[in-house]
Amino acid sequence: MPLDVPADTTLSGEEFFRTEGTYSGLGAPIPGGKIERWILSEGPHIESHVELFDELCWRLLGEGVPLWRATLYAGTLHPLIRGIGARWLRDLRVVEDFRILHGSGETDEYLRSPIRATIERGTPFRRRLDAEIPEYPLLEKLRKAGATDYFALALNRPFRGYPVVTWATDRPRGFSDADIAVLEDINPALAAIVETRVVRRISANLLDTYFGRQAGRRILAGQIRRAEGERIRAVIMMTDMRGFTALSDRLPGEEVIELLDDYFDAIVTPVEARKGEILKFMGDGVLAIFPAADDDDFSEASVHALEAALEGLEGLGTVNKARRAADRTEVRIGIGLHLGEVIFGNVGAADRLDFTVIGPAVNLASRIEGLTKRLLRPILVSSAFARICPRPLVSLGFHPVRGLFEPEEVFGLPE
Numbered sequence: 001m002p003l004d005v006p007a008d009t010t011l012s013g014e015e016f017f018r019t020e021g022t023y024s025g026l027g028a029p030i031p032g033g034k035i036e037r038w039i040l041s042e043g044p045h046i047e048s049h050v051e052l053f054d055e056l057c058w059r060l061l062g063e064g065v066p067l068w069r070a071t072l073y074a075g076t077l078h079p080l081i082r083g084i085g086a087r088w089l090r091d092l093r094v095v096e097d098f099r100i101l102h103g104s105g106e107t108d109e110y111l112r113s114p115i116r117a118t119i120e121r122g123t124p125f126r127r128r129l130d131a132e133i134p135e136y137p138l139l140e141k142l143r144k145a146g147a148t149d150y151f152a153l154a155l156n157r158p159f160r161g162y163p164v165v166t167w168a169t170d171r172p173r174g175f176s177d178a179d180i181a182v183l184e185d186i187n188p189a190l191a192a193i194v195e196t197r198v199v200r201r202i203s204a205n206l207l208d209t210y211f212g213r214q215a216g217r218r219i220l221a222g223q224i225r226r227a228e229g230e231r232i233r234a235v236i237m238m239t240d241m242r243g244f245t246a247l248s249d250r251l252p253g254e255e256v257i258e259l260l261d262d263y264f265d266a267i268v269t270p271v272e273a274r275k276g277e278i279l280k281f282m283g284d285g286v287l288a289i290f291p292a293a294d295d296d297d298f299s300e301a302s303v304h305a306l307e308a309a310l311e312g313l314e315g316l317g318t319v320n321k322a323r324r325a326a327d328r329t330e331v332r333i334g335i336g337l338h339l340g341e342v343i344f345g346n347v348g349a350a351d352r353l354d355f356t357v358i359g360p361a362v363n364l365a366s367r368i369e370g371l372t373k374r375l376l377r378p379i380l381v382s383s384a385f386a387r388i389c390p391r392p393l394v395s396l397g398f399h400p401v402r403g404l405f406e407p408e409e410v411f412g413l414p415e
Contacts, residue, residue: 016082016101016102016103016107017098017099017100017101017104018098018099018100018101019096019097020097020098020099021097022094022095022096022097023050023094023096023097024093025054025057025058025093025094025095026055027058027093028058029058029059030055030061030062031062031063032059033063035056035059035063035182035186036186036188036189038059039056039186039189039190039193040192040193043189044193044196049072049086049097049194050086050096050097052193053070053086053088053095057070057095060182060183060186061090064179065167065169065175065182066169066175066179067088067168067169068090068091068146068147068171069087069088069090069167070087070088070165070166070167071085071086071087071088071165072085072086072163072164072165072194073085073115073119073163073166074158074197074198075119075159075161075163075198076198076201076202076205077159077202077205077206078209079209080101081099081205082103082105084097084098084100084201085097085098085100086098109137112136112137113136113138114136114150115152115166118152118153118154119154119161119162119164120162122154122157122162123154124152124153125152126149126180127149127150128149129142129147129148129149129174130148130174142168146170147168147169148170148171148172148173149168149169149175150166150167150168151166151167151168151180151183152164152165152167153166153184155187155190155191155194155195156191156192156194156195158195158198158199159202163195165187165190167183204216204217207220211279211355212277212279213277214291214344215277215279215344215355218344218345218355219355223345223346223355224346226346226347226348226350226353227345227347228345228346229344230343230344231342231343232291232292232342232344233291233292233298233339233340233341233342234291234292234339234340234344234357235290235292235301235304235305235337235339235385236288236338236339236340236342236361236362237271237276237286237288237289237290237308237335237336237337237365238285238286238287238335238336238362238365238366238368239267239286239288239333239334239335239336239369240284240285240333240334240369240370240372241263241285241331241332241333242333242334242373243332247329251329255329259329259331260284262319262323262331263316263319263331263333264286265319266312266315266316266318266319266331267286267308267312267315267316268286269311269315270307270308270311270315271288271308271312274290274305275290275301275304276304276308277289277290277291279355280354280356287356287362289342289357290304290308298339298388299388299389302337302339302388302389302390303389303390305337306381309337309379310379312335313333313335313379316331316333319331332378333378334369334370334372334377334378334379334380335369335372335378335379335380336365336366336367336368336371336372336379336380336381337368337380337381338365338382339382339385340361340364341361342357342358342362343358344356363403364382364404365382367401367403367408368380368381368382368401368410370402371401371410374399375396375410377396377412377413380396380410380411380412381393381410381411381412382408382409382410382411383408383410383411385411386411392413392414393411393414394411394413394414394415395409395411396410396412397410
């Protein structure tokens, strides 16, 4: 559970700061000492970085360190999130779980942050807050709120940028030399725990981003050998863009990427909102599945898949309206839906694998999508899908399907 971006740098610029949750803390000092041993022995077993940081702060209070406010920050690798973190507030007895979005590094809050050098170069920072501090707007806000001393330390750097922990007190004379010594003494143990969590979080983020949530979690759980897979029953969705080859030859590369991003955004958002899993972007195609609730009930998954397909087309309608207004090429797609048993797992070479679904059901979903061009329909579904789905669908007759000896009856939406 990595910890991320400092709330310290974003008290304004709210568009880059997102609070995931505010939780009641333990609420009372914890005496007992041996904080370094506690971090190393108990810290790995506390799953939430928010709970870990909350308990650490109350243990420091139990040791006599006069904490008033503290934050824990670490960067991460994620397409939307620059980092995550925890902010502890003694008087409110709460701890906040927050995210910082990409773009925050250009804000005035970050550029004038007291911990910018700590994040970028690992430089410790300390400032007594006994006078106005116009060069650091954050510290001036903390001073006016009652803080008297502020101390920041870098942790181990797992990739670009250092994780940072910050400590603030409201004791009139600030932190004592003994307080600073305690905070410095625990820093190596805290750094070791945070580094492990950051690496774990980055690994999970990257697997989720490139393989999807279900596939990513299966890989992390150890399902990494070739031919290792599981039979599951699911609705399969295949989508494909019309005329993509001609478009990619005619348009500049940057425009092609922008067009694909608009298309994928419109399709992916409703799929993920309805318990679907995007498994693969195949050039201009998308492969997604909606796992069945159980082996015998596809009805919920079929409704989710059809609703996602319809919302995806609606989203593309909005995209195309904007593209028309800008005199740009519109996006047309076809969507095929089928259901059945698939093998969900690893295929590929001995040391270069892909995590995907394979099986006759996947092939038929692809063939049905291909019929959308001939029948001039944006969505087509198989007879197996139509039998299960409670939504009204109309037969469009039997049509030859490549790879099958018998024609397949396909269904579409009522006109």
